[in-house]
Amino acid sequence: MSKPVSGLFAVSESPRPSIAERAAAPSTLPVPRAGGLTWRAWTRQDVPALAALMHAAEQADGRDWFTSPGEVAETFDAPMFDAAADTLVGLDSDSVMRAYAHAERFPTDGVTLLRAALSGGVHPSRRGEGIGTELLAWATGRARQALAAADADPRLSRLPGRISAHIEDGDPAERRDLLRAGGFEPIRYFANLMRDLSVPVPAIGLEPPLRLVPWSDPLEDAARLARNDAFRDHWGSQPRTPESWRAFRSSFAPQWSFLVVDESVEYEGSEQEQPGDGTVPPGTQYVVGLHRAGRYEHDWESQGYTAGYTDLLGVRRAYRGRRIAAALLTHAMHAFAHDGMQHAELDVDTDNPTGAPALYARLGYTKNAGSAAYTIEL
Incomplete structure (x- = not known):
């Protein structure tokens, strides 16, 4: 291993x-x-x-x-x-x-x-x-x-x-x-993307030793560490602590959230990966990708459609290029559609360094709206 x-x-x-x-x-x-x-x-x-x-x-x-x-x-x-x-x-x-x-x-x-x-x-x-x-x-x-x-x-x-x-x-x-x-001055721009789920969604699989698994409580902190690694090169992103990772979950949809693990890795725990962080014990499955979804049901009437929302999609940097993000996202879209959602929706940094906008375009997402971050830099 x-x-x-x-x-x-x-x-x-x-x-x-x-x-x-x-x-x-x-x-x-x-x-x-x-x-x-x-x-x-x-x-x-x-x-x-x-x-x-x-x-x-x-x-x-x-x-x-x-x-x-x-x-x-x-x-x-x-x-x-x-x-x-x-x-x-x-x-x-x-x-x-x-x-x-x-x-x-x-x-x-x-x-x-x-x-x-x-x-x-x-x-x-x-x-x-x-x-x-x-x-x-x-x-x-x-x-x-x-x-x-x-x-x-x-x-x-x-x-x-x-x-x-x-x-x-x-x-x-x-x-x-x-x-x-x-x-304040505008410094970064974001796009809200939508995908019509009445259009067939492709099925993208993973080759062993990678395996897609349901989101679960025992893997929460393993998913957090995967997120921290995945977003280290993203603008403005900072590591999530166990407390901040679990905050703001009122719309969290675990039934639409998934992880990818590498079964060939003998994971020695978070203390090995992040000295001082003992939240993940040795032997825990090694999470390399994650899709965390939200169900914002209170907006469906005003928006005029139902949607499954991708709050977070990330892949560890050493695992990029292995179709993990595509497999997670398409799996989630199938789950959205199975539950009767009309659209899949997400937000993306238009200058995302991983090429995510191109992936979303290939999977049929189109821009619905946009936003900007205004900042004072100190």
């Missing part, structure tokens, strides 16, 4: 100033004054009202997919989430929520990039009052504070930092203008 290729994360020395210097974090945050709203942090009891506010803002932006109450609720259990520090919601004189913001922080174990991601919105009835501008300033300031805090760890102090926000192609132009005015 062969041995797996080790997948270590290396951090190079850099002469750049400390992250505290580059982040230039404000000592206090500028709480919005526009619109005469009253501001406070989110609470778990706010989940239904927050989801309703997000739905109203997203609908006004022209979207046909929405943030569900379940997705809002699971935010409270995500790693690094601190509602008191990282969230804000504005209420009018009737205590109705009219605007919100969240500066999301990420685990720093093994990273080569420090990140914070911003999200927020204003109810359509309160737009044009300057609330969004001040809310963005608050969220950006909070993100700068969060990144600057990493300076306390000498392993992180000299790493690059990024504050990001995501914009859909169909969003109002004012959102792009707002981000640009706040110092």
